[in-house]
Every structure is written in structure tokens, then in C-alpha cells.
Amino acid sequence: MSVNAATVRQARAARIALDDTVDAATRALASAWASAWEEIVDEWSAAVDEAIGMSDGGWPARGPILRARRATRALQHTAEQLEELARQNNATITGDLRGLADLADEWDRKLIVTQLPDSSVSAVWERTNPKALSTIVKRTTQQVESLTRPLPAQQRAVMRSTLIRGVAIGQNPLDAADLMLERLHGSFLGGLHRAEVIARTEMLDAWRASGTQSRLTVGTDVLDAVMWSAQKSGKTCPACLAMDGTRFPIDTEGPNDHQCGRCSFIPVTKTWEELGFPGLKEPTATYVTGREWFDKQSGRTQERIMGAERLRRLRSGELDWDAMAVTRRSEAWRDSIGVRPLVA
Ligand SMILES: [Zn+2]
Incomplete structure (x- = not known):
């Protein structure tokens, strides 16, 4: 009977199931990044205070700021946090790709059943080859790894350049310190944004590929x-x-x-x-x-x-x-x- 109201309802439910899975992953990413920032915010605050203390009316020059004790420590600790985050992000995004692939396969078949006179028909269909789904999972996992691997170094560079660029200290050093800390936080969160895009794109691609595999099996x-x-x-x-x-x-x-x-x-x-x-x-x-x-x-x-x-x-x-x-x-x-x- 082709596509009908029940099919559309199920398609919407499938999309919600997919979105729930992706949203859970991005929430986990956001919370990991928030905890990591908590770990380093005091060091950055101290580094900013030190820089303002060194100031002679303006933000210190590149050399002195990079040699400053607090700043060195904040940068180093941030680099460690970023490495750890990359590992965690990877695990979060790829953790249940198999579950996602199975879910896509399952939903695709539900959509087909809504168009048939008797749902028992589906019993005779071949099951989607688990190996084919594993291949999709493997491919996505590799893709996520290669996309997340450069993130710590990129993000470290962003933090460093934000630090070097500095902030106008002006009349009120306290305001300047707040503003600088805000900028550093923003730079740090750029990495989260990137990780979220990777999660959404790659999880969705795994879902799409699994759906295709399922349809090819039904034939x-x-x-x-x-x-x-x-x-x-x-x-x-x-x-x-x-x-x-x-x-x-x-x-x-x-x-x-x-x-x-x-x-x-x-x-x-x-x-x-x-x-x-x-x-x-x-x-x-x-x-x-x-x-x-x-x-x-x-x-x-x-x-x-x-x-x-x-x-x-x-x-x-x-x-x-x-x-x-x-x-x-x-x-x-x-x-x-x-x-x-x-x-x-
Ligand atoms: Zn559009």
C-alpha cells in the first residue's frame, strides 16, 4: 500500500530514537568539557592575574607571557586535559555505534512492515548480515578517531594564541581579568563544538549506512x-x-x-x-x-x-x-x- 500514515508516524519515531541517541552523546561531551574546564579554570585565573601583575599598562609581550610560571603551568595542564578529553570524546561517540546500527536496521524494517497486509511476512526476510553492520561500525570508528586525533594540538594552539593576543588592561584590571578568562573559556569550548559536530555527523552517517544495508538485504x-x-x-x-x-x-x-x-x-x-x-x-x-x-x-x-x-x-x-x-x-x-x- 506504499507509504501511509502509520509509516510516517513510525518514521518520526525512528528519527526521535536517533536524535535521543545523538543527544545523549552530545550531552556527555558537554559535561566532560565542563568538568575539564573546572579542573583548569583556577590555573588560568592565576595565570591571568600573574600576567596583569607583570603588566606595564599593557598585556605582556609574547616571550615573557610564554615564560611566565603560571601561564606555562596552565598551558601544560590544559594540554593534558585536552588529550584526556579526546580519548573520552572518542569513547563517547563510538561507544555504542553497534547499538545505533542495529537500531537503524530495526527501524527500517518497522517502516516496511507498516506497508504490508500482514506483519508476519517480515518473518521470512533475511536478517541483515551482522558483518555488514560491523563494517559500518569499524569504518565510522576509524573516521571518528582520525577526526578527533588532531583536536588536542589544534585546541592547545588556539588557547596559546588567545593567551598571547591578550586583552586591553586599561583602567580596570579586574574587568580585564574577567574578560580574558572568558575568552580563554571560549577558546577552550571551541574544541567541544568541534567534537559535537563530529558526533552528529558520524553517528548520523552510521545510521544512514545501516539503513541502506538493511534495505539492500530486504531487496x-x-x-x-x-x-x-x-x-x-x-x-x-x-x-x-x-x-x-x-x-x-x-x-x-x-x-x-x-x-x-x-x-x-x-x-x-x-x-x-x-x-x-x-x-x-x-x-x-x-x-x-x-x-x-x-x-x-x-x-x-x-x-x-x-x-x-x-x-x-x-x-x-x-x-x-x-x-x-x-x-x-x-x-x-x-x-x-x-x-x-x-x-x-
Ligand atoms: Zn532544508
Whole structure:
């Protein structure tokens, strides 16, 4: 019967399960970084006080500041904390990749079952080869390791340059000290931000790859396609709306939505007749595509999503839905779609 309300409900639940897992990991990262800062904040505070004490109206020069006793100690201790954080971050992100891969596999099958007349059908499907999922886990683990390895050195350099750059001491050394400590904290947290991006990107990729593996195992005997599904709201961008409801071959890995995108692929089964249930009356598919959904929104919501000029062009026929999204290629990341800029 293809995709229906139950499928959409389950797809949403799958996304929540994924988000819960990723959120738990990023919360653990944030808490590890907060504890690490607690460990070093007093040393940095002492280092800043020492630097201001050395001052002759301005922040000390590069040489003296790097030789200052407190600053040396703070930098060194920070480097140790960063090494430890990298180890912890790695363990947090890769700790339950296998659980995540299994979860993706499980959810994909649930989405397929919602489209079939009898859930007992699923009993005959082949299980996804655990080795294939292990390969995904291994690949992701290596990727996370190679991304987190350079973080301590990079972060150490950032802290050092923040220290050297200094702060205007001016009239009130206490204010200057507060400001400097704030900057050092900000520099330190840059590493957390990077770790969070790695967690989100890599965990999501493992999820996507596992879903593809699951669909390949179920195969084209059962599946007709995968369908791009966006979470449609007043905040969804025109590109995601344009892609919503479009179909691809089942071996497609994706969807290639943009960073922080919330799209997913829904497996779409063949018709009941094709599947060998000729006697049963198949309910019609009820999926509302992004374009159909958009047409039912108020003028205000439509304008908020599109912007005035894009909406005008869409209504006048100058702009077509098919031209709404454009694929961007990136060295640093996978291909991703975005909203095609308006050309005057
Ligand atoms: Zn979007």
C-alpha cells in the first residue's frame, strides 16, 4: 500500500530514537568539557592575574607571557586535559555505534512492515548480515578517531594564541581579568563544538549506512524505492520541501540533506499485487509530499519559508519546484542539497 500514515508516524519515531541517541552523546561531551574546564579554570585565573601583575599598562609581550610560571603551568595542564578529553570524546561517540546500527536496521524494517497486509511476512526476510553492520561500525570508528586525533594540538594552539593576543588592561584590571578568562573559556569550548559536530555527523552517517544495508538485504523483491522524507514545518527550507516525496533506487545512501537537516529515507514497498497478495484490496497511498503540503499552508507561512521573491516566482511559474534544490559538492563532507540561490 506504499507509504501511509502509520509509516510516517513510525518514521518520526525512528528519527526521535536517533536524535535521543545523538543527544545523549552530545550531552556527555558537554559535561566532560565542563568538568575539564573546572579542573583548569583556577590555573588560568592565576595565570591571568600573574600576567596583569607583570603588566606595564599593557598585556605582556609574547616571550615573557610564554615564560611566565603560571601561564606555562596552565598551558601544560590544559594540554593534558585536552588529550584526556579526546580519548573520552572518542569513547563517547563510538561507544555504542553497534547499538545505533542495529537500531537503524530495526527501524527500517518497522517502516516496511507498516506497508504490508500482514506483519508476519517480515518473518521470512533475511536478517541483515551482522558483518555488514560491523563494517559500518569499524569504518565510522576509524573516521571518528582520525577526526578527533588532531583536536588536542589544534585546541592547545588556539588557547596559546588567545593567551598571547591578550586583552586591553586599561583602567580596570579586574574587568580585564574577567574578560580574558572568558575568552580563554571560549577558546577552550571551541574544541567541544568541534567534537559535537563530529558526533552528529558520524553517528548520523552510521545510521544512514545501516539503513541502506538493511534495505539492500530486504531487496528489490519487496522494495520498490526509497523516498525522501522531510519533517515538514514552517521552519523547513524550500530545498527539503522540494525533495520530500521524491524517490530513489533502494541502494541509494542518503538522504543528502544539508547540515542539521532532519530528513530521512523511507523504504517504499512494491504493490500488494506485485508482492503476491492479489486477493487483498490495497489501501491507496496517503503520503503528502512537501509540495502538496506547502500548497495548503497560509500565505504567511509560505512567505516565511520561501521569502517574498522566491514565492512570487513560484506562483507566477517562473520558478519550478524541480529547480528549488541544488546539490553542493564538498571536499570536507558528503554531497548535500541546499536552496538554489535566486538569480536576478
Ligand atoms: Zn532544508
